[in-house]
Amino acid sequence: MSAFAVSMLAGLVALVLLSFIVEGLRPRPKRPESLPWGPGIAVKYAEICGIRVRYLKTGAGPNLVLLHTLRTQLDIFQKVIPDLAGTFTVYSYDYPGHGWSDIPDADYAPEDFYRWTAAFLDALDIERATLVGISIGGTIALVLAARANPRIDRVIAINPYDYWPVGSIRRSSTVARLILGPAGVPILGATLMRLRSRYVSDRIMEGGVARADALSPALKKELYDVGARPRHYQAFLRLLSHEALWADGRKAYADIGIPTLLVYGNKDWAPVAMRERARALIPGVTMTTIEGGGHFLSLDRPRDLTGLITRFIADASGTRATTI
Numbered sequence: 001m002s003a004f005a006v007s008m009l010a011g012l013v014a015l016v017l018l019s020f021i022v023e024g025l026r027p028r029p030k031r032p033e034s035l036p037w038g039p040g041i042a043v044k045y046a047e048i049c050g051i052r053v054r055y056l057k058t059g060a061g062p063n064l065v066l067l068h069t070l071r072t073q074l075d076i077f078q079k080v081i082p083d084l085a086g087t088f089t090v091y092s093y094d095y096p097g098h099g100w101s102d103i104p105d106a107d108y109a110p111e112d113f114y115r116w117t118a119a120f121l122d123a124l125d126i127e128r129a130t131l132v133g134i135s136i137g138g139t140i141a142l143v144l145a146a147r148a149n150p151r152i153d154r155v156i157a158i159n160p161y162d163y164w165p166v167g168s169i170r171r172s173s174t175v176a177r178l179i180l181g182p183a184g185v186p187i188l189g190a191t192l193m194r195l196r197s198r199y200v201s202d203r204i205m206e207g208g209v210a211r212a213d214a215l216s217p218a219l220k221k222e223l224y225d226v227g228a229r230p231r232h233y234q235a236f237l238r239l240l241s242h243e244a245l246w247a248d249g250r251k252a253y254a255d256i257g258i259p260t261l262l263v264y265g266n267k268d269w270a271p272v273a274m275r276e277r278a279r280a281l282i283p284g285v286t287m288t289t290i291e292g293g294g295h296f297l298s299l300d301r302p303r304d305l306t307g308l309i310t311r312f313i314a315d316a317s318g319t320r321a322t323t324i
Contacts (some may be wrong), residue, residue: 005309016187017193023233031100036102036218037078041085045091048119053101055093055120059085062313063129065135068119069208070161070169071236073099073226074215075219076134077300080309087310093120103115104236110246113140114147121151130313131155135161136296139249142282145260146252153228155256158263158307159295163274164247171269172207172295175200183240184323193233198224210267210294219299220239253281259284261312265300267294 016186035041041058046321056074064270073091084090085152094101097117106112117140121129130154131141136181138160145155163167170177179200183189198310201224206212228235260282266289279287293300 005312012187015195016191019191023212026228028230029228032222032227035075035078037075038081038088041081043112046120047118048122048123049096050114051094051096051102051104051306053093053120054099054118055091055124056081057089057124059088060092063126064088064090064309064313065121065126065129065131066090066099067131067133068092068134069094069137072205072296073096074225075099076296077298078219080298080306082230083302084309086312088130091124091126091200097239098230101148103229103231103235106235106238106243108235109144110139110243110249111138114143118144118149118151119274120151128153129149129316130156130309131159132156132309133160136246138162139246142256142260143249143252145258146249146255148255148257152258153263154259154313156312158297158305159265159268159270160248160262162249162278162317163270164244166271166274168243168269169204169207173203175203176207179204180240183237189237190233193237195230196227196233201227208294208296208299210265210292210300214294215296226317250278250281253278256282256285257312259312261308262287263297263305263308264289266291268297269295273289298310312324 009248032045041056044055045052058081068074068076073094077092081090095113096106097103113136129152131144133141138157139162142153142157142160144154145243170180179192179196182192202220205220205223206215210216262279262285264270279285290297290301290304295306
């Protein structure tokens with residue numbers, strides 16, 4: 001082995017060892033007992049599939065279930081929940097391996113999320129629900145509708161994450177491409193994940209919104225802190241290793257038989273052709289585009305989104321394609 005190769009190997013070993021030291025020294029967060037953005041909303045926990053998950057229930061009226069994106073948590077809906085609770089009984093939960101829910105030893109493949117969400121609906125005995133999901137949450141809602149889950153009456157899928165390989169979270173920013181691009185490379189992917197910093201976390205998350213100030217400093221800090229939970233980054237890497245499978249959800253869309261609304265931010269990562277393809281697959285779907293919105297529409301354009309949700313539930317026969 002040449003001296004250069006030996007030097008490179010030694011450097012790689014040193015980097016890997018450093019990453020473990022950095023991760024080991026990272027402060028572990030304390031699970032919060034309240035929601036700083038929703039002081040009157042109680043934090044609750046339920047058990048699904050033997051896993052303890054954090055959730056909330058607030059408001060009164062028809063049942064509305066909010067499903068968040070990958071690598072975020074129910075707090076991504078903090079700007080819309082207070083208003084929606086004036087009209088609906090609002091539920092939201094942190095998926096296993098996300099937010100403050102337990103982090104089980106699981107594959108974190110799409111099928112796990114479909115199963116966990118169906119189990120959540122069963123555990124809380126939620127009936128006649130409208131499922132509103134962003135990103136993988138949108139895909140989860142669409143697939144459960146296609147499977148004729150008896151607890152679901154309507155679906156609102158916001159920027160569904162079903163367009164691999166032409167788009168992904170890696171499109172959110174240059175930092176995301178540098179850190180998440182090698183996620184599947186043995187040793188290197190995990191090493192980079194352990195070396196992450198607050199700066200890296202903030203830049204990746206800001207890539208999900210059309211304007212950086214739509215993501216509050218408090219939420220950015222919490223998302224970074226959550227990532228320091230033991231086993232969290234390993235769960236995220238497993239999720240990314242199955243990322244391509246989310247596109248398989250489209251195979252079931254033709255079986256959807258309930259009112260469905262597709263909502264896209266005009267600055268979402270999904271190419272326009274993929275949006276049109278999704279619309280063509282879902283019988284009788286309504287599709288709407290929100291101007292000035294990115295992937296995290298509940299943070300970018302909360303008022304517009306709240307209005308869309310309320311109107312669609314009141315009358316699901318709206319215009320087939322509009323622009324707001």
